[in-house]
Amino acid sequence: GNSVTQMEGPVTLSEEAFLTINCTYTATGYPSLFWYVQYPGEGLQLLLKATKADDKGSNKGFEATYRKETTSFHLEKGSVQVSDSAVYFCALPFGQAGTALIFGKGTTLSVSS
Amino acid sequence: DSGVTQTPKHLITATGQRVTLRCSPRSGDLSVYWYQQSLDQGLQFLIQYYNGEERAKGNILERFSAQQFPDLHSELNLSSLELGDSALYFCASSADRNGEKLFFGSGTQLSVL
Numbered sequence: 001g002n003s004v005t006q007m008e009g010p011v012t013l014s015e016e017a018f019l020t021i022n023c024t025y026t027a028t029g030y031p032s033l034f035w036y037v038q039y040p041g042e043g044l045q046l047l048l049k050a051t052k053a054d055d056k057g058s059n060k061g062f063e064a065t066y067r068k069e070t071t072s073f074h075l076e077k078g079s080v081q082v083s084d085s086a087v088y089f090c091a092l093p094f095g096q097a098g099t100a101l102i103f104g105k106g107t108t109l110s111v112s113s
Numbered sequence: 114d115s116g117v118t119q120t121p122k123h124l125i126t127a128t129g130q131r132v133t134l135r136c137s138p139r140s141g142d143l144s145v146y147w148y149q150q151s152l153d154q155g156l157q158f159l160i161q162y163y164n165g166e167e168r169a170k171g172n173i174l175e176r177f178s179a180q181q182f183p184d185l186h187s188e189l190n191l192s193s194l195e196l197g198d199s200a201l202y203f204c205a206s207s208a209d210r211n212g213e214k215l216f217f218g219s220g221t222q223l224s225v226l
Contacts, residue, residue, distance in 0.1 A: 034213070036215075043217025044215070044217045045115065046215065049213065093211070093212070094158060099161055099168050099169035099211060100146050100169050100171065100212045101158070101212055102171075103155065103156040105155035
C-alpha cells in the first residue's frame, strides 16, 4: 500500500529563516499529495496540495512541488514567522481507491523571534 | 473552527472499560474518518464511513468499532481498553468519498489508567 516518510523533528529556526521539511512517498500510480498543519490544541487543517507530477501547491507563503522522479514533496517557506510554529504532516491517499489519507509522523517546527 | 464537533474533549477511564466517542461532521459532509494520534505511532487512520456505510478500514483493532447514523454523526466505540489505547482520537469529515480535503475536529484525549 501507499506510504509516506517525512523528516524527524523538531526543527528549530529563527524568524525569517528558510524552511525545508522533507517528505518522500511510495505509491501506486500518481496520487494527489498533501501537506496538513496542526497548530497547538487544534485538529489538522489542509495547508496545500498538488494533484499531478510537477504541480506546485502553495498557500500562506509555503510551497511544495510534486516530484515523481524522486518521489518527493518537500515543504518550503522562504521566511518563517513565529506564527508558523506548528506540526506539519505530509499525506497521500490510503490506497489506490483514494479513500481517506495516510499521514507521515509529523515534523514539529518551532520558530523563535 | 472547522465545523467538526467531537465530544467529550477529555476522557479518563480504567483498563478493561468501554467508552464511546462522538463526532458530528460539518453540515452536509457525508464522509467521516477516525484517526488515532499517539507519540510513538503518529497519526493512524482507523476507519472511514460514507453516508452510513463503511468505506475503508485502516489499522483499527478488533476491540474497536464505529458506525455512522442516519443523521451522519458517528461514534467510535473502544472496548476492553488497555493502557496503550491512551491517545488523541480525531474525527474528520469531507464532502466527498475520496477524502482529499479533510476537516478535523479538535479531538478527544483518552487516558486509560
